[in-house]
Amino acid sequence: MNDHEPRTNEDIERLAGELHERVRALNHLTQDSPGLSEPAAAYTVLGNLAQTSFRLAQTAEQIDAFLTRELDAGRLGHDRSGDPTPAVTVAHNALGWAAEQAADLGDTFRRAASALAPIHALGVGAExxxxxxxxxxxxxxxxxxxxxxxxxxxxxxxxxxxxxxTTDPVPPELRPPPQVPHPRRER
Incomplete structure (x- = not known):
């Protein structure tokens, strides 16, 4: 699909369904022999996973923006009650958290790839x-x-x-527990 083709909900749903199948295939290929055989391939895969994670963060933000637009325009209903606002707010908060986690995941993959940049395989008999x-x-x-x-x-x-x-780091047992992130907005 290119940027000039019409996009339908079915196209979007199909792409999301294909995504998890592609990850499943990647897991299968990297699991055992022959699998990966070069550090350069691992570096490339990690870089691609980083980009995918950053794009998943963008997808979560775009779905949230869509839901917000539709709610603000009064085009959403709820099957069990008249007001969709509480359910959309829960989805909004979850999508915000998902976007943050996907961005963190992308950064983690990027750091792993950067660590592998100077790594190379040694051939048999190499010094x-x-x-x-x-x-x-x-x-x-x-x-x-x-x-x-x-x-x-x-x-x-x-x-x-x-x-x-010169300050001493705070030992983990003395650090305050992590705080639950605040919602980005309330309705």
């Missing part, structure tokens, strides 16, 4: 990096990590971060 060879001896592991970090990050932390934060 292992020096840090891996030295790490076999536990006494040399820390020195190997420091040497490896020096190659990638030649400046000291003190040179890069001018004033480190």
């Amino acid at each position: 292992q990096p020096v840090a891996q060879e030295v790490a076999e001896n536990p006494g040399d592991r820390e020195a190997a990590q420091v040497e490896s970090a020096k190659k990638d990050f030649p400046s000291s932390i003190g040179d890069v971060l001018p004033n480190p934060c």
Whole structure:
């Protein structure tokens, strides 16, 4: 379907139905052998999952906007009562929460993909990096990590971060519990 074709409710419903089938197929393909065989493929899949998550957030916002327009125009009814406002408000709050979670999920996938950016597969018989060879001896592991970090990050932390934060982080047991998000609007 392109942007110039007419869009019907049936088209929209069909696309939503196809989405979960595509994710199911992706799960099947990545589950076992042969599955993924290159870190670059995992990087690409994670990037695509990030974009999909961000787009799902947009979809939730657009459905919410549709419901709000229809409610404000008086074009919605309720099967069991005369007033659709309470049900639409519940859907509105749930869609707001879904949009936030989808955006957070997209950001998490994006961070995972970014972490994989420098990762590559080693071919059979390829040389292992020096840090891996030295790490076999536990006494040399820390020195190997420091040497490896020096190659990638030649400046000291003190040179890069001018004033480190001196406050102690609050231990998890002393933190207040997470708060339920407030509704974005009330009707």
